[in-house]
Amino acid sequence: MSGGRAAAPPKLVTVIIDGREYQAEEGRNMLDVALSLGFDLPFFCWHPVLGSIGACRQCAVRLYWTDREGNEKSEIAMACMTEAQEGTKMDIFDADAIRFRAEMIELMMLSHPHDCPVCDEGGECHLQDMTVMTGHSYRRYRGRKRTFENQDLGPFVTHELNRCITCYRCTRFYNDYAGGRDFGVFGLRNQVYFGRAESGTLESEFSGNLIEVCPTGVFDDKPFSHRYSRKWDLQTAPSVCPDCGLGCTTTLSSRYGELRRVQGRFNRDVNKMFLCDRGRFGFEFVNAPERVRTARVEPGLMGGQAGGQAAVMNGELALDAAAGLLRGRRAIGFGSPRASLEANYALRALVGPANFYLGMSDGDDRLVGAVLEIAADPRLRLGSAADIHDADAVLVLGEDLTNTAPMLDLTLRTWLHLRPNAVEERNHIRRWNDAGITRIKRREPSALWIATTHATKLDAVAAETHRAAPDDLVRLALAIAHEADNEAPAVPGLGENELEVARRWAAALSAGDAPLVVAGCSSGSLELVQAAAQLAAALRRAGERRDAGRADAAARATLVLTVPEPDSVGLKLLGGGRFVQGLAAIARGEAEVVVVLDNDLDRRAPALLVDDLVRRRPPMIALATLEDRLTAQADVVLPTATFAEETGTWVNHEGRAQRYFAVQPPGEDVRPAWRWTRELLVRLGHREARGWKTPDDVLAALEMELPRFAGVRAAAPASTGGRDARKVARQPLRFSGRTAVDAGRTVFEPGPPPDPDSPLAYSLEGLQPSQSPPELRARTWWPGWNSNNGLHKFGEELEALGPARPSGVRLLDAGPPGRELPSPSAPARFAPDGDVVLVALHLIYGSEPLSMYTPSVAGRAPAPFIGLGDEDAQRLGVREGDWLRLWLPWMDARLRCVLVPSLATGTAGVPVGLPGVPFISLPARARLARLEEPS
Amino acid sequence: MSPDRPQELRPRIPAQTHPPLTTDVVVTGHLARRGQPLVPRIGRTVWSTLVGIGIVISHAWSSRDTVQYPEEMTYLPPRYRGRIVLSRDPEGEERCVACYLCSAACPVDCIALQATTDETGRRYPEWFRINFSRCIFCGFCEDACPTYAIQLTPDVEMSEYERPNMVYEKEDLLISGPGKYHTHDFYRVAGLAIGGKGKGEAENEAPPRDVRDLLP
Numbered sequence A: 001m002s003g004g005r006a007a008a009p010p011k012l013v014t015v016i017i018d019g020r021e022y023q024a025e026e027g028r029n030m031l032d033v034a035l036s037l038g039f040d041l042p043f044f045c046w047h048p049v050l051g052s053i054g055a056c057r058q059c060a061v062r063l064y065w066t067d068r069e070g071n072e073k074s075e076i077a078m079a080c081m082t083e084a085q086e087g088t089k090m091d092i093f094d095a096d097a098i099r100f101r102a103e104m105i106e107l108m109m110l111s112h113p114h115d116c117p118v119c120d121e122g123g124e125c126h127l128q129d130m131t132v133m134t135g136h137s138y139r140r141y142r143g144r145k146r147t148f149e150n151q152d153l154g155p156f157v158t159h160e161l162n163r164c165i166t167c168y169r170c171t172r173f174y175n176d177y178a179g180g181r182d183f184g185v186f187g188l189r190n191q192v193y194f195g196r197a198e199s200g201t202l203e204s205e206f207s208g209n210l211i212e213v214c215p216t217g218v219f220d221d222k223p224f225s226h227r228y229s230r231k232w233d234l235q236t237a238p239s240v241c242p243d244c245g246l247g248c249t250t251t252l253s254s255r256y257g258e259l260r261r262v263q264g265r266f267n268r269d270v271n272k273m274f275l276c277d278r279g280r281f282g283f284e285f286v287n288a289p290e291r292v293r294t295a296r297v298e299p300g301l302m303g304g305q306a307g308g309q310a311a312v313m314n315g316e317l318a319l320d321a322a323a324g325l326l327r328g329r330r331a332i333g334f335g336s337p338r339a340s341l342e343a344n345y346a347l348r349a350l351v352g353p354a355n356f357y358l359g360m361s362d363g364d365d366r367l368v369g370a371v372l373e374i375a376a377d378p379r380l381r382l383g384s385a386a387d388i389h390d391a392d393a394v395l396v397l398g399e400d401l402t403n404t405a406p407m408l409d410l411t412l413r414t415w416l417h418l419r420p421n422a423v424e425e426r427n428h429i430r431r432w433n434d435a436g437i438t439r440i441k442r443r444e445p446s447a448l449w450i451a452t453t454h455a456t457k458l459d460a461v462a463a464e465t466h467r468a469a470p471d472d473l474v475r476l477a478l479a480i481a482h483e484a485d486n487e488a489p490a491v492p493g494l495g496e497n498e499l500e501v502a503r504r505w506a507a508a509l510s511a512g513d514a515p516l517v518v519a520g521c522s523s524g525s526l527e528l529v530q531a532a533a534q535l536a537a538a539l540r541r542a543g544e545r546r547d548a549g550r551a552d553a554a555a556r557a558t559l560v561l562t563v564p565e566p567d568s569v570g571l572k573l574l575g576g577g578r579f580v581q582g583l584a585a586i587a588r589g590e591a592e593v594v595v596v597l598d599n600d601l602d603r604r605a606p607a608l609l610v611d612d613l614v615r616r617r618p619p620m621i622a623l624a625t626l627e628d629r630l631t632a633q634a635d636v637v638l639p640t641a642t643f644a645e646e647t648g649t650w651v652n653h654e655g656r657a658q659r660y661f662a663v664q665p666p667g668e669d670v671r672p673a674w675r676w677t678r679e680l681l682v683r684l685g686h687r688e689a690r691g692w693k694t695p696d697d698v699l700a701a702l703e704m705e706l707p708r709f710a711g712v713r714a715a716a717p718a719s720t721g722g723r724d725a726r727k728v729a730r731q732p733l734r735f736s737g738r739t740a741v742d743a744g745r746t747v748f749e750p751g752p753p754p755d756p757d758s759p760l761a762y763s764l765e766g767l768q769p770s771q772s773p774p775e776l777r778a779r780t781w782w783p784g785w786n787s788n789n790g791l792h793k794f795g796e797e798l799e800a801l802g803p804a805r806p807s808g809v810r811l812l813d814a815g816p817p818g819r820e821l822p823s824p825s826a827p828a829r830f831a832p833d834g835d836v837v838l839v840a841l842h843l844i845y846g847s848e849p850l851s852m853y854t855p856s857v858a859g860r861a862p863a864p865f866i867g868l869g870d871e872d873a874q875r876l877g878v879r880e881g882d883w884l885r886l887w888l889p890w891m892d893a894r895l896r897c898v899l900v901p902s903l904a905t906g907t908a909g910v911p912v913g914l915p916g917v918p919f920i921s922l923p924a925r926a927r928l929a930r931l932e933e934p935s
Numbered sequence B: 001m002s003p004d005r006p007q008e009l010r011p012r013i014p015a016q017t018h019p020p021l022t023t024d025v026v027v028t029g030h031l032a033r034r035g036q037p038l039v040p041r042i043g044r045t046v047w048s049t050l051v052g053i054g055i056v057i058s059h060a061w062s063s064r065d066t067v068q069y070p071e072e073m074t075y076l077p078p079r080y081r082g083r084i085v086l087s088r089d090p091e092g093e094e095r096c097v098a099c100y101l102c103s104a105a106c107p108v109d110c111i112a113l114q115a116t117t118d119e120t121g122r123r124y125p126e127w128f129r130i131n132f133s134r135c136i137f138c139g140f141c142e143d144a145c146p147t148y149a150i151q152l153t154p155d156v157e158m159s160e161y162e163r164p165n166m167v168y169e170k171e172d173l174l175i176s177g178p179g180k181y182h183t184h185d186f187y188r189v190a191g192l193a194i195g196g197k198g199k200g201e202a203e204n205e206a207p208p209r210d211v212r213d214l215l216p
């Protein structure tokens, strides 16, 4: 569910459009109202999230009003700047208004280049749609066109400014919402320029949204432009982002069996309509040359020479070999937080619950476990990104959100921009009035407090920030809890400064009805997550005490916890042994066969342990999407589908199960992991698995066996098909080239591949967007509305969040109430003692392994380094770029030093997951020394 | 956050966009005639048969249209809709900009291509395929093409024994000249900068503005 606050039902008023009366919500703008009623009224600068500024003059209508004498007067006015009130009367189809709109378009098109055929926006261009809608079909202007030079905006976004129509959407998004500082609008008159001061990569992590926000072809998807296809040729499917634990909903587009682009998909509860650049561009692993495409079997297993070149096999024979390996032997399995719930469950069934180990690092395992315990605590409720919009004060504890859960960063910024404000309420300034609220918000103090181990990008919009070592963050959180609510235990030995901060922040957080705490697993500190939960509980108690006896009690504190991977929560909920226990079982020789489900074990445990596994070479079956050092020595390698080629379910950070759908068939020998596992189960005589025909059947078995997954099947319609049992067409009606695509190979025109796994079809026959249920609608299209701006045709504007169905199902709400968690005891105050405490530095480009297969993303990741504060650098006598040697009890490493001045003295930052940086379980103690030259 | 939007504000989404297809329309004429009396029906049938035979016999004396192909060739005008080619612009560069409009226009979906961009920003097709065993030579592709790249020619001699030989790739389609249109050069008109043509150098373009200049 989204939002706990029960808003008053909207007041309905009667408005008159073109002489007919309609009911409308009071206070919405008339453009929004007209569009929701199904009118085609052209617009540019209005945007469902960004609101109106009345800049483009495109939504002109004739507006009527009555003067003092009671005479009806009328004028041309902008619908997007007109509020719906009782009796508001306007004409869309008024002769003057029609002419006005046509002339506005003609003016905008004066200098517009003759680019449509070579413009990536063509076919999904809002400007094309509006030009057609207003009837401007012939260029009368014969003068010279104004031109601009373009800029190179980096690897993600193109720039072609001649196509601009000065709607200001880009700067409103980039600067006002996303908080970017390196972009803006320059110049004056008819030479208004939207770009950077000079060429250079856009710094914002949300720059990709410019592509969707800009109604013309100024900003387009640069990687996509190198293998471009028109929108009508793209096969689409609704999906979920695999790149962090938030579970943003996306639309995948593919052509010729290759995943071509990812876009945000409207969703009320998680990411609304935006995406971060990692999620948008980091999908290239699907097309990577490192993909495992064929099944392989160690020749020794097939009666050949052991140790020889693994033979490429037909899938069935490989299955026989794998089943032969498993039969009668004790197998253990490693699940994966990036594989589907179905695949993990099937693997658990294959090896048995006792032999199923979670393929996540020990730290993640403990922390995600804590998240589940917190979710069961009756005092607490895990919130989603959307809950942030209901908060009145937010504390971020120990999370560098921009890098660990990027869309939370954008959500916080949007919240700061849009949250209700006394000045606005007094002056009746509506949320859609962007020009108004931007001016007011610039002067308003922030309501965001951030306490982290090092400076984060969000600090720029925070009211106050605090930096401390992980232990001190725990102390601070507990101290704030104590200040907010005396029942919470006090923290001994607080310093003057800490106490001061705790008092101030506690006062700020408990001032409103709805404080919200954001914390998570990224720091690796269990105590920090527990302390965050205690803090949320204390804030809630304090609120309830204040409200006690009040009829309009509205107090509720929410906790938002991030997790590292798309199915971290699902996998932990499934339950299994810890990863290192699995490794130990292998070392003890208890496991005769190891089954690894799509995982990168090098990222799950210290190299020492994984090296040991590699050295032992236990008989191994790898269900893998990508080659790594384990697939290189596995006895059987079964190629599994990525998220773009299978239908599966992931459970996000708040326990929301969401289904993602294949956009293209897996091709060659590749199959969804659960299907491989099912075949193995069937070969081994597992009765139940015989009945697993679709992912729904697997989930049904899961629901039956583990009641805490009850309802997980309802995350999306069953694979048997949507309404009338007809499937949703993945291809648009104008999908071209069907008799030519395969003709280079065969002229016999093979039919579309069947898809038993999902309610979607690899065909243009089936339900089109207007007919399909919202959760299966990947693209928007409506006659006359080819661009994404046609979203209003489906009744999903942000301002009217009504009809959109919530995305997926929240599993954790239904669970049995657990115990009230005790407060963790406050750790001793952190005192530097010669050693350093290693803290986690997360990188949006670098920490997530799958996205690093994308060249443009990998290109933005830094070289391996270790971050050091100024004081520690001085103590060790190192400067930026010097080599450092790092000792831990079981390993040592050499890394270059990068100065991170905001790190607390006595701590050093280790970039998590960055290639070249060894796996270290954080936070950890280590010894650092300067190294003259690396050997 | 506003709650559910009232029902009446939702745009109505038609459940069924096409009327059900029935066969009634097709058979109505036949059914209507059945009701007529028998004698006039026989009379009309005999009479129309006789007229038909008369017309056939009269043709025995008219002049012949048959041409002794292939010894003798018939005249096909330049705009005849035969084999399709991809032409070049007056500078000898490929005209096709890989806009996909021809493939979208093709009623039998027999055109497929993939766009790509050279290092100077010029768009062109990486590959381009027409399956002539499907083409109905309607010329819609030529109508749709914004660059005069794709053209139908008066060549109709393309029979093959094997269907795969009817599948033409870009090498088979691309000719060395401009075809029917000698002067048109899309990239000279478009605003996109390509090798040898910067911003402000296309037809009817003013030189690029200096954004930092505040003078009128």
Ligand code: SF4
Binding pocket: A112, A113, A114, A115, A116, A117, A119, A120, A121, A122, A123, A125, A126, A127, A128, A163, A216, A217, A218
């Ligand atoms: S922005 Fe739209 S109208 Fe302009 S060239 Fe591109 S597709 Fe055409």
Ligand code: SF4
Binding pocket: A163, A164, A165, A166, A167, A168, A169, A170, A171, A194, A213, A214, A215, A216, A218, A219
């Ligand atoms: S660049 Fe795009 S979004 Fe920005 S003002 Fe121009 S048309 Fe609008």
Ligand code: SF4
Binding pocket: B084, B102, B105, B106, B107, B108, B109, B110, B111, B130, B134, B135, B136, B137, B138, B139, B140, B141, B142
């Ligand atoms: S002539 Fe008609 S059928 Fe043939 S390729 Fe062109 S559009 Fe298609």
Ligand code: SF4
Binding pocket: A117, B095, B096, B097, B098, B099, B100, B101, B102, B103, B113, B141, B144, B145, B146, B147, B148, B149, B150
């Ligand atoms: S319509 Fe013309 S320019 Fe466009 S892809 Fe076809 S041949 Fe090329």
Ligand code: FES
Binding pocket: A031, A042, A043, A044, A045, A046, A052, A053, A054, A055, A056, A057, A058, A059, A060, A078, A079, A080, A081
């Ligand atoms: S949409 Fe109303 S003025 Fe731009």
